[in-house]
Amino acid sequence: MKTVPAPTPSVRRAFLRARWRMLTRRLRGPVGLVAVLLVGLAVFGLAYAGPALAAGLATEVQVRDTVFWAGTLAALVFSYTSFEVFFRAPDARLLAALPVPGAARFDDLFVRAVLLHLPLLLPAAALAWGFATSPGPHPPGAALYALLVPTIQLVFGLPVAICLHLLAGRSLLGQSNGLRKVLAGASVPDDAALLVYAPAVGLLATLVGGIFVDLFLRDALMRQKTSLLAPVLLGGLAIGVWATVQARKIAATSLHLILPRFGEVDVPPPYREDGVRKVVPGEGLGRFLPPATLPYFLRDIRQIRRRHRLDRVLVLGFFVAALKLAHGGPAPGWRVVIALTLMNGVFIVSAFRLRGELASPWLDRTLPDNRRMAALGRLAATAHHPLVALGLATLAALTTGDVGSAALVLGAGLGLTAALLVASDRLAELGRGRAGLTASLWRVAIASLCLIAGGLV
Amino acid sequence: MTTSKPADHAPQSGLPLAPASNGQARRTPALEIRGLAKRFRATVAVDGVDLDVFPGELVGLIGPNGAGKSTTVKILTGQLLADRGQVRVGGHDVVGDPLAAKRATGYVPQELELYPFLTGRELLELVATIRGLDATTAQAAIDSLLERFRLTPAAHRMTREYSEGMARKLSICAALLGNPPLLVLDESLNGLDPRAAAEVKAVIREELARGTAIVLVSHILDVLERLCTRVVLIDQGRVVKVLDRAALDALSATGTTLETFFIENTGGAS
Ligand SMILES: Nc1ncnc2c1ncn2[C@@H]1O[C@H](COP(=O)(O)OP(=O)(O)OP(=O)(O)O)[C@@H](O)[C@H]1O
Numbered sequence A: 001m002k003t004v005p006a007p008t009p010s011v012r013r014a015f016l017r018a019r020w021r022m023l024t025r026r027l028r029g030p031v032g033l034v035a036v037l038l039v040g041l042a043v044f045g046l047a048y049a050g051p052a053l054a055a056g057l058a059t060e061v062q063v064r065d066t067v068f069w070a071g072t073l074a075a076l077v078f079s080y081t082s083f084e085v086f087f088r089a090p091d092a093r094l095l096a097a098l099p100v101p102g103a104a105r106f107d108d109l110f111v112r113a114v115l116l117h118l119p120l121l122l123p124a125a126a127l128a129w130g131f132a133t134s135p136g137p138h139p140p141g142a143a144l145y146a147l148l149v150p151t152i153q154l155v156f157g158l159p160v161a162i163c164l165h166l167l168a169g170r171s172l173l174g175q176s177n178g179l180r181k182v183l184a185g186a187s188v189p190d191d192a193a194l195l196v197y198a199p200a201v202g203l204l205a206t207l208v209g210g211i212f213v214d215l216f217l218r219d220a221l222m223r224q225k226t227s228l229l230a231p232v233l234l235g236g237l238a239i240g241v242w243a244t245v246q247a248r249k250i251a252a253t254s255l256h257l258i259l260p261r262f263g264e265v266d267v268p269p270p271y272r273e274d275g276v277r278k279v280v281p282g283e284g285l286g287r288f289l290p291p292a293t294l295p296y297f298l299r300d301i302r303q304i305r306r307r308h309r310l311d312r313v314l315v316l317g318f319f320v321a322a323l324k325l326a327h328g329g330p331a332p333g334w335r336v337v338i339a340l341t342l343m344n345g346v347f348i349v350s351a352f353r354l355r356g357e358l359a360s361p362w363l364d365r366t367l368p369d370n371r372r373m374a375a376l377g378r379l380a381a382t383a384h385h386p387l388v389a390l391g392l393a394t395l396a397a398l399t400t401g402d403v404g405s406a407a408l409v410l411g412a413g414l415g416l417t418a419a420l421l422v423a424s425d426r427l428a429e430l431g432r433g434r435a436g437l438t439a440s441l442w443r444v445a446i447a448s449l450c451l452i453a454g455g456l457v
Numbered sequence B: 001m002t003t004s005k006p007a008d009h010a011p012q013s014g015l016p017l018a019p020a021s022n023g024q025a026r027r028t029p030a031l032e033i034r035g036l037a038k039r040f041r042a043t044v045a046v047d048g049v050d051l052d053v054f055p056g057e058l059v060g061l062i063g064p065n066g067a068g069k070s071t072t073v074k075i076l077t078g079q080l081l082a083d084r085g086q087v088r089v090g091g092h093d094v095v096g097d098p099l100a101a102k103r104a105t106g107y108v109p110q111e112l113e114l115y116p117f118l119t120g121r122e123l124l125e126l127v128a129t130i131r132g133l134d135a136t137t138a139q140a141a142i143d144s145l146l147e148r149f150r151l152t153p154a155a156h157r158m159t160r161e162y163s164e165g166m167a168r169k170l171s172i173c174a175a176l177l178g179n180p181p182l183l184v185l186d187e188s189l190n191g192l193d194p195r196a197a198a199e200v201k202a203v204i205r206e207e208l209a210r211g212t213a214i215v216l217v218s219h220i221l222d223v224l225e226r227l228c229t230r231v232v233l234i235d236q237g238r239v240v241k242v243l244d245r246a247a248l249d250a251l252s253a254t255g256t257t258l259e260t261f262f263i264e265n266t267g268g269a270s
């Protein structure tokens, strides 16, 4: 039997070349223009807001607080999205039957994960830029501190998160046990239990690691104990490299087994065992719509609810966060509004989902065309959760007893939510066929704007 | 073994579509399936399938919708893990030595997936690299495949601009790169115009003549009736009937079509 040795290096190069070609072609045409505009807007906004934000931070504690939140926001995003990169890659099916060495596929996805998450450092860079350029009252070393803390967090946090995802993925290959049943509860099949917890554990690890990085860098940069600098940087790098090596080893030996198993368990249990539930949350909204929009509305809301079940949990989590923001700190009303914008603009936007994984171009072309009704139904379906979030935000503001603040949340929140819904819908329509890319650009832009606004408030 | 051809491609003498002779017992099968079983929770999809496919054989898999054909194909191409049983391609276990098994398999899926922003040629180049072909061999193979499927004029266009038939032909080219000893075609005659369908059938004949083993899943029974060396009927996850060439000829001699046979033997399922 003639067996060709695994050609890992050339496969890796071939992937890189193909990815680069695809990216540059995707960016042609109006989407490229919008991309340039959005990125330009984000960069310009950050360059403007960085100094404004930095000027308001006088004490060491304020600097550390702000940097902590920038780092936490980034960690919150990458600990979850790195999972999507590895387990729900759009080309997974295409490559499944080809002899791709696990290590080469790991390298391909790892590069993708790193590039995708680099923009998360933009806010930190803007803040650092602010400290470096404005002569304000901030402590010395603040610029380097603001840049380095989130960077080191990304350097070790992203590989650790990826390693945890793959470990959890490998656990799918064993038999289910009692602990996993308990962990899984009612929300996921028990064989997938660890997958649900891996992102949260990754987030926790990043935040705990971040506390140490913060302490050491505070001493090193703001209290001039520079001998601490090198050990922290090298330590973060070492953890990152170690986690990458571990993750790559798992991928090399088991990725070809993990991905098929994941494909099988990636179906929520109510739909696997007792068929599909008849009614999804939010369907009642249909009563207020013109009858002709109903089929479009039901199609979209059912698909969104069934595919993105975590949205509900996110909205509840948001309520807790809104309660906390409403009770304390300066300008609580505005802070709730910004959190709401972040929620509705970054986490539960459905406009891109309906153009990407949930789209059915074939049906769209064959069914009688009623564009206005389809658009209305789609808008209503994408609006449901954001409106619930708005209601909860208002409720949170009301619990403080300050009616003015609640009115502010309701008014400003309603305007912003409507603007986000319409704008994301238009952008998604423009970026049809490149839904993933357009969605990423949109999220980066909105997240940056929210961060800027947060700093200004 | 004196030729420079790969050993898995034992060249066959005689007619490409000759009935499987008793000589096949001495050859090693290109595909061996033993006691294969797979269930999805309550659904038993595959329930103890055994099947050998020898070099130069074209085996047609038929059966009612939901019989377990695609599940079987997904397991033998490494996209799904079996609960029980063993699959070997060219002697390589699909779980134990997945890279060697996948290198020995050319697969055309039922639902086509291509990189929409790569051109046809670039996609084939990527697949050739993954399959371990060196650059010169790859270019020669790609040129001749594109020519053979009349895709040369479209080779520099992005695959998102391809029609369904073009995409299917490109997918077949990708499966043929590197001359794998086993071809698995899931509904590969769908969406092809008569000329393209004829081309694909011609390619199937050529591949059989070079000793490639082919598994073809299809509902187009009259084509299977004419082309196959063996037809395997699967129902509710089990092999219920096997018709070799002689049996197929005997069937048509009595004026019974494969369609009638199918309907008579799968009464229970929908
Ligand atoms: N991922 C899955 N989860 C649950 N059940 C599945 C899954 N894939 C297939 N099945 C079930 O397994 C059985 C066999 O399906 P399979 O796709 O193999 O049928 P098939 O013979 O290819 O049918 P068709 O001719 O319609 O393509 C069916 O009952 C199907 O519902």
Ligand SMILES: [Mg+2]
Residues within 6 Å of the ligand: B069, B070, B071, B110
């Ligand atoms: Mg099928």
